[in-house]
Amino acid sequence: MSTKQEIPAHCKDCSTHKKSLFCDLAPEALDVVSRNRVTNFYKKGTTLFFEGTPNYGLFEVCSGKIKISKLTSNGSCTIVDIAASGDTIGLNSILAQQLYSTTAEAVEDSVVCFFDKNFFTSSALKEKAIVINIIDRLSKEIHNSTNRISSLSQKNVREKLAELILTLSENYGGNDGDSNTEKLDILLSRDEMASMIGVAKETLIRTLSDFKDEGLITQKGKYLYLQNRTKLNQYANLQY
Known part of the structure; x- marks a missing residue:
């Protein structure tokens, strides 16, 4: 990814505008939002903010992927989400007027827009279209969090x-020229994948190997590919 040459001059020109928090704004209101953004390029591994630090504003992902993680009581790190293009980061902390409750780190080169907290709370929140989109996003977040807690506590x-692979496929899957396989277009370490489902790294590696032996997935280079979605769905035992 090149850097600033790819940053659009206006929010309306962004390829992810239709998925953003500001997608339903009138042109005049979108002009105001666009003038109040700061767009930055983050190299893979760069931290946007740390858990427990002052909340200075809201982030919208234009391109790339951002890992959202939280410290547990024993000091380990748990990944709670992966934010991709069109996703918003830091919204809960702004609305609750609290410190950042998570840490955000780029897992690949990313372009992210920043909106100052004072602008967002004093101006943006006055727009009905933004408030409606916030309610929609928070409702989906609560739904997903509830399902995640249920999955982590009840499933083997x-x-x-299997559920994680299907979720990654839904968000980052794509055909790679082979109609029989589906590429997961996201690079996560085995530690990161283990963190997302709350198991030890060794357990994850062993189970991935089992899935490969059973023909459910394959690996080409650093990327995973789905080979048997039907069987993965059976294993995932999704109830929602």
Whole structure:
């Protein structure tokens, strides 16, 4: 990814505008939002903010992927989400007027827009279209969080890993020229995948190997590919 040459001059020119928090704004209101953004390029591994630090504003992902993680009581790190293009980061902390409750780190080169907290709370929140989109996003977030808690507490390792692979496929899957396989267009380490389903790295590696042996997935280079979605759905035992 090149850097600033790819940053659009206006929010309306962004390829992810239709998925953003500001997608339903009138042109005049969108002009105001566009003038109040700061767009930055983040290299893979760069941290946008740390858990427990002052909340200075809201982030919207234009391109790339951002890992959202949280420290547990024993000091380990748990990945709670992966934000991709069109996703908003830091919204809950702004609305609750609290410190950032998570840490955000780029897992690949990313372009992200920043909106100052004072602008967002004093101006943007006056727009009905933004408030409606916030309600919609928070409702989906609560739904997803509830399902995630249920999955982590009730499912075995195979079920949890199958569900994770299907979720990654839904968000980042794509055909790679082979109608029989589906590429997961996201690079996550084994540690990161293990963190997302709450298991040890060794357990994750062993279960991934089992899935490969059973023909559910394959690996080409660093990327995973789905080979048997039907069987993964059976293993995932999705109830929602």
